[in-house]
Amino acid sequence: xxxxxxxxxxxxxxxxxxxxxxxxxxxxxxxxxxxxxxxxxxxxxxxxxxxxxxxxxxxxxxxxxxxxxxxxxxxxxxxxxxxxxxxxxxxxxxxxxxxxxxxxxxxxxxxxxxxxxxxxxxxxxxxxxxxxxxxxxxxxxx
Amino acid sequence: xxxxxxxxxxxxxxxxxxxxxxxxxxxxxxxxxxxxxxxxxxxxxxxxxxxxxxxxxxxxxxxxxxxxxxxxxxxxxxxxxxxxxxxxxxxxxxxxxxxxxxxxxxxxxxxxxxxxxxxxxxxxxxxxxxxxxxxxxxxxxx
Amino acid sequence: xxxxxxxxxxxxxxxxxxxxxxxxxxxxxxxxxxxxxxxxxxxxxxxxxxxxxxxxxxxxxxxxxxxxxxxxxxxxxxxxxxxxxxxxxxxxxxxxxxxxxxxxxxxxxxxxxxxxxxxxxxxxxxxxxxxxxxxxxxxxxx
Amino acid sequence: xxxxxxxxxxxxxxxxxxxxxxxxxxxxxxxxxxxxxxxxxxxxxxxxxxxxxxxxxxxxxxxxxxxxxxxxxxxxxxxxxxxxxxxxxxxxxxxxxxxxxxxxxxxxxxxxxxxxxxxxxxxxxxxxxxxxxxxxxxxxxx
Numbered sequence: 001x002x003x004x005x006x007x008x009x010x011x012x013x014x015x016x017x018x019x020x021x022x023x024x025x026x027x028x029x030x031x032x033x034x035x036x037x038x039x040x041x042x043x044x045x046x047x048x049x050x051x052x053x054x055x056x057x058x059x060x061x062x063x064x065x066x067x068x069x070x071x072x073x074x075x076x077x078x079x080x081x082x083x084x085x086x087x088x089x090x091x092x093x094x095x096x097x098x099x100x101x102x103x104x105x106x107x108x109x110x111x112x113x114x115x116x117x118x119x120x121x122x123x124x125x126x127x128x129x130x131x132x133x134x135x136x137x138x139x140x141x142x
Numbered sequence: 143x144x145x146x147x148x149x150x151x152x153x154x155x156x157x158x159x160x161x162x163x164x165x166x167x168x169x170x171x172x173x174x175x176x177x178x179x180x181x182x183x184x185x186x187x188x189x190x191x192x193x194x195x196x197x198x199x200x201x202x203x204x205x206x207x208x209x210x211x212x213x214x215x216x217x218x219x220x221x222x223x224x225x226x227x228x229x230x231x232x233x234x235x236x237x238x239x240x241x242x243x244x245x246x247x248x249x250x251x252x253x254x255x256x257x258x259x260x261x262x263x264x265x266x267x268x269x270x271x272x273x274x275x276x277x278x279x280x281x282x283x284x
Numbered sequence: 285x286x287x288x289x290x291x292x293x294x295x296x297x298x299x300x301x302x303x304x305x306x307x308x309x310x311x312x313x314x315x316x317x318x319x320x321x322x323x324x325x326x327x328x329x330x331x332x333x334x335x336x337x338x339x340x341x342x343x344x345x346x347x348x349x350x351x352x353x354x355x356x357x358x359x360x361x362x363x364x365x366x367x368x369x370x371x372x373x374x375x376x377x378x379x380x381x382x383x384x385x386x387x388x389x390x391x392x393x394x395x396x397x398x399x400x401x402x403x404x405x406x407x408x409x410x411x412x413x414x415x416x417x418x419x420x421x422x423x424x425x426x
Numbered sequence: 427x428x429x430x431x432x433x434x435x436x437x438x439x440x441x442x443x444x445x446x447x448x449x450x451x452x453x454x455x456x457x458x459x460x461x462x463x464x465x466x467x468x469x470x471x472x473x474x475x476x477x478x479x480x481x482x483x484x485x486x487x488x489x490x491x492x493x494x495x496x497x498x499x500x501x502x503x504x505x506x507x508x509x510x511x512x513x514x515x516x517x518x519x520x521x522x523x524x525x526x527x528x529x530x531x532x533x534x535x536x537x538x539x540x541x542x543x544x545x546x547x548x549x550x551x552x553x554x555x556x557x558x559x560x561x562x563x564x565x566x567x568x
Contacts, residue, residue, distance in 0.1 A: 018159050021182040022315055025466075026308045026357075032486045033306060033462035040163040040451075040459060045216050060458045064490030070545075073310075074187050119496075164457055167324075168450045168499075174344045175324060175448060178317035182309075202316045206348030212403075215452075302443050305466040324447040329500050358471050 006096050006107065011080025012135045015042050019073040029070035035106045036063060039095050042081045043110060046135065050128040058112040059119065061090075065108040075100045082137035089114045089121040091132050148238050148249065153222025154277045157184050161215040171212035177248045178205055181237050184223045185252060188277065192270040200254040201261065203232075207250040217242045224279035231256045231263045233274050290380050290391065295364025296419045299326050303357040313354035319390045320347055323379050326365045327394060330419065334412040342396040343403065345374075349392040359384045366421035373398045373405040375416050432522050432533065437506025438561045441468050445499040455496040461532045462489055465521050468507045469536060472561065476554040484538040485545065487516075491534040501526045508563035515540045515547040517558050 008014060017038055025031040047058050071077060078098040085092035093110040114124040124132075150156060159180055167173040189200050213219060220240040227234035232255045239248040256266040266274075292298060301322055309315040331342050355361060362382040369376035377394040398408040408416075434440060443464055451457040473484050497503060504524040511518035519536040540550040550558075 015160065017162070018157065018183075020159070020179050021186045022179045022306075022309060022317060024310045025306060026310065026312050027483065028310050031306055031466065032489055033459050033466060036459035036462055037162050037164045040457065041160075041215070044163045048216070057453065059493070061493050062491070063458055063493075065488070067485070067487050067489075073183070074190070164448075164451060164459060166452045167448060168452065168454050169341065170452050173324065173448055174347055175317050175320035178320055182315065182317060199311065201351075203351050204349070205316055205351075207346070209343075209345050209347075299444065301446070302441065302467075304443070304463050305470045306463045321446050321448045325444075325499070328447045332500070357467070358474070 006080065006094065006104070006137075008078050008080050008096065008098050008102065010137065011082045011096060012137070013042070013046065013081045015045065015079050017041070017077045017079055019071070019075050019077060021073050024073045029072045032065065032067060035065055035097055035108060038077070038079050038097060039063070039093070039108050039110050042079050042095065043093055043112065046081070046131070047112065050125070050131055054125055054128070056114050056116060056122060056124070059115050060110060061113050062111040063108070065106055067106050069099065069103050069105045071097070071099045071105045081135065083132050083135045084109070084137055086129065086132050086136060088123045091124075094137060148222065148236065148246070148279075150220050150222050150238065150240050150244065152279065153224045153238060154279070155184070155188065155223040157187065157221050159183070159219045159221055161213070161217050161219060163215050166215045171214045174207065174209060177207055177239055177250060180219070180221050180239060181205070181235070181250050181252050184221050184237065185235055185254065188223070188273070189254065192267070192273055196267055196270070198256050198258060198264060198266070201257050202252060203255050204253040205250070207248055209248050211241065211245050211247045213239065213241045213247045223277065225274050225277045226251070226279055228271065228274050228278060230265045233266075236279060290364065290378065290421075291388070292362050292364050292380065292382050292386065294421065295366045295380060296421070297326070297330065297365045299329065299363050301325070301361045301363055303355070303359050303361060305357050308357045313356045316349065316351060319349055319381055319392060322361070322363050322381060323347070323377070323392050323394050326363050326379065327377055327396065330365070330415070331396065334409070334415055338409055338412070340398050340400060340406060340408070341403075343399050344394060345397050346395040347392070349390055351390050353383065353387050353389045355381070355383045355389045365419065367416050367419045368393070368421055370413065370416050370420060372407045375408075378421060432506065432520065432530070434504050434506050434522065434524050434528065436563065437508045437522060438563070439468070439472065439507040441471065441505050443467070443503045443505055445497070445501050445503060447499050450499045455498045458491065458493060461491055461523055461534060464503070464505050464523060465489070465519070465534050465536050468505050468521065469519055469538065472507070472557070473538065476551070476557055480551055480554070482540050482542060482548060482550070485541050486536060487539050488537040489534070491532055493532050495525065495529050495531045497523070497525045497531045507561065509558050509561045510535070510563055512555065512558055512562060514549045517550075520563060
């Protein structure tokens, strides 16, 4: 699998996150698990409004991340989000975390599956599909 | 001890923090321990530049918090910081966490003690005292 | 307020917690906010069975901690829990965190208030009061 | 890539972790990012003794996880660790997180690269290679 490094402007949705003291680990840079906290945070900003009006939940079945550079508290980070593949019940996200100076620190991927309350996968609503379609990355990286 | 509730504008130093998905606990609001992550984050924005130029560290010997209202992801919070008492080696902080709409969610207090590398308390440098003096709360709350 | 330092054997309820890499902050010891994660964890082991059978929730209105010594990953910690005051709707907890070698690292206090779903305080059930009564500290520390 | 699901007994190194209240997210189960906190914790139990006696650090360049089932506070989890590939400067880990009843909840992979203090990759010491060799998985899964 070839990974195309994205730039912040390639992502259709971005948010700014101020780092916290607890993001740094004993090595003095942001810990690898903290990147996933940011992935969770930005994807749920998109997903929660879609799920609120439905009886579905969205479960994560896969996560991965490649780390290219360090970032550290107290930097303010930019996080970019796009959809790399949109299935019937699954959405594949691509995420980039950028330092205050614009350096790509981490590229990540998340897969959410839309499920009913019993955690069985289901087709997402057409409203959800429509919203997620707007976030599809035009520079395909997968 | 009477606690005077502060308003955001009473604090000499403020920062904005975007909440994260992981800030919410099973009750769907920001977990009580996460407020201390914010206290740590904003106080170290002030302390780190002071400590970088010295051979001292600053250890927390006391923390407390009173919780008045809930906040929740994905709100963007305002955190206010001031000094309520400035000793020879100790700084007593007062902190307020405010919701996106300006409601006071939590008032907290932290005590940092300046120490040498062997963790013995020491007088802070006059430069540190001078900087911290600028942050003393004019509406005393302790 | 005089704080009487408790020993692990003074607490009627104890649990062992393995520290995690992320517990350590940039100073290489367990971060002050992480102690509250442990307080939350052990108190809810007691509270959750009581709340499950009721329509009440328990909200934290106050937390404080005094830090006496450092602990650090990968230590396995002992956490002790007792009730220092039991009200009609409020339970005051006292908590101790002990290093692998038995040193008291932190003494903390938590106040949970039993509430209805609209977050109004309510008397706790007699079943809850009975269970919490069993955990009252016999060496009063407040 | 075919992923062979491992059983706990297939891993040469295992540790028990008590879950914490904050591990659960708003959905009431352990949050996906928390699994990486456990990966970090168990791999560093192996790595730290190796690094302490050297001038090297170990940086994470890749992490991924597949989620199969939920676990939740207050469960006590079992985490299994093995080496799936051992390079000159890189170690590829395979990790399994198991519920209290032995169900595989998550399979993960981590890649640590041994580096000098300037973060350039370097061959690991023969002592490190020897220790890590002992943890190589005999049921190859990659």
